[in-house]
Amino acid sequence: xxxxxxxxxxxxxxxxxxxxxxxxxxxxxxxxxxxxxxxxxxxxxxxxxxxxxxxxxxxxxxxxxxxxxxxxxxxxxxxxxxxxxxxxxxxxxxxxxxxxxxxxxxxxxxxxxxxxxxxxxxxxxxxxxxxxxxxxxxxxxxxxxxxxxxxxxxxxxxxxxxxxxxxxxxxxxxxxxxxxxxxxxxxxxxxxxxxxxxxxxxxxxxxxxxxxxxxxxxxxxxxxxxxxxxxxxxxxxxxxxxxxxxxxxxxxxxxxxxxxxxxxxxxxxxxxxxxxxxxxxxxxxxxxxxxxxxxxxxxxxxxxxxxxxxxxxxxxxxxxxxxx
RNA sequence: GCCGAGGUAGCUCAGUUGGUAGAGCAGGGGACUGAAAAUCCCCGUGUCGGCAGUUCAAUUCUGUCCCUCGGCA
Numbered sequence: 001x002x003x004x005x006x007x008x009x010x011x012x013x014x015x016x017x018x019x020x021x022x023x024x025x026x027x028x029x030x031x032x033x034x035x036x037x038x039x040x041x042x043x044x045x046x047x048x049x050x051x052x053x054x055x056x057x058x059x060x061x062x063x064x065x066x067x068x069x070x071x072x073x074x075x076x077x078x079x080x081x082x083x084x085x086x087x088x089x090x091x092x093x094x095x096x097x098x099x100x101x102x103x104x105x106x107x108x109x110x111x112x113x114x115x116x117x118x119x120x121x122x123x124x125x126x127x128x129x130x131x132x133x134x135x136x137x138x139x140x141x142x143x144x145x146x147x148x149x150x151x152x153x154x155x156x157x158x159x160x161x162x163x164x165x166x167x168x169x170x171x172x173x174x175x176x177x178x179x180x181x182x183x184x185x186x187x188x189x190x191x192x193x194x195x196x197x198x199x200x201x202x203x204x205x206x207x208x209x210x211x212x213x214x215x216x217x218x219x220x221x222x223x224x225x226x227x228x229x230x231x232x233x234x235x236x237x238x239x240x241x242x243x244x245x246x247x248x249x250x251x252x253x254x255x256x257x258x259x260x261x262x263x264x265x266x267x268x269x270x271x272x273x274x275x276x277x278x279x280x281x282x283x284x285x286x287x288x289x290x291x292x293x294x295x296x297x298x299x300x301x302x303x304x305x306x307x308x309x310x311x312x313x314x315x316x317x318x319x320x321x322x323x324x
Numbered sequence: 325g326c327c328g329a330g331g332u333a334g335c336u337c338a339g340u341u342g343g344u345a346g347a348g349c350a351g352g353g354g355a356c357u358g359a360a361a362a363u364c365c366c367c368g369u370g371u372c373g374g375c376a377g378u379u380c381a382a383u384u385c386u387g388u389c390c391c392u393c394g395g396c397a
Contacts, residue, residue: 086358114360170363252361
């Protein structure tokens with residue numbers, strides 16, 4: 001299918017590990033820009049904050065925050081619906097185009113590196129694989145393990161097979177299902193079919209801290225989520241969607257609470273796991289974003305952070321040279 | 325006080341019939357093209373409780389002291 005590739009001039013994006021204060025910073029920047037004559041809409045770039053049944057546990061902006069400026073692509077997907085980088089990229093492109101058409105400026109905020117890369121750096125335009133093929137490969141992987149599948153991949157697409165670890169079932173299966181469904185190797189698609197990135201200039205801002213300093217904040221935030229009613233949120237989600245294997249339940253915090261509520265895990269252990277998984281996740285995000293030299297970083301405890309970010313953003317929108 | 329079992333990595337423990345030690349968890353680093361809050365990879369020196377003895381060599385054997393946990397008083 002052909003994607004519309006609207007012509008967009010400026011996108012600001014704000015990234016960073018979970019719990020470092022992106023939401024509040026984005027709101028501040030958006031409001032400041034609006035006051036300076038650059039009306040801004042915030043667009044979610046987080047794979048979990050799209051789920052409507054877990055606003056607290058996935059740390060979506062509150063209703064009160066959302067009234068201060070437009071917030072788009074938050075909390076619209078039910079728990080039993082699956083998202084993907086491609087689906088998000090499509091809706092994000094459309095949303096960016098709409099925002100721009102309104103004469104507003106898009107501010108992308110989120111922690112899902114793959115989504116942001118797909119939107120801003122492009123992604124191979126690979127047709128959806130045959131569902132039957134995927135199911136068969138999954139099953140085969142479950143029975144025989146990933147090694148035979150990886151060995152097969154080495155014969156088909158040695159370049160990609162060498163880049164991934166033989167135990168990485170998700171990537172092994174993905175590469176094989178693309179090959180079997182399209183007759184082209186994964187590497188071929190990456191080389192020949194990267195979807196065009198709309199004409200954009202991007203300012204990349206990062207909000208973050210080394211994990212050592214971030215960890216206590218994460219722990220505090222989980223407690224705040226509990227105070228805000230995380231337990232009730234999980235309880236009512238469980239009533240509507242009792243099957244914990246549904247896509248929406250895979251969010252950190254959701255699955256731990258789900259298991260605690262269904263008696264699969266003592267509550268104390270669930271809490272510990274929630275903490276631990278959150279930390280590990282923040283670390284993965286930190287690793288991902290830090291590898292991108294285009295990002296200008298700020299610390300949440302820097303009192304001048306908001307001011308400096310806004311200054312950069314303003315200069316960027318006014319077309320002054322800086323950023324990428 | 326007596327009897328027994330222990331004291332080894334941040335935690336739980338394994339092990340060396342004497343040649344200075346390794347698993348799980350925790351922790352740290354990294355990869356990342358439609359599940360990405362996903363899926364994976366790499367990283368282990370610690371007075372082997374203290375002191376003394378035997379020995380070429382002791383974390384290992386012996387003695388003694390300290391500590392913990394049981395049982396009996």
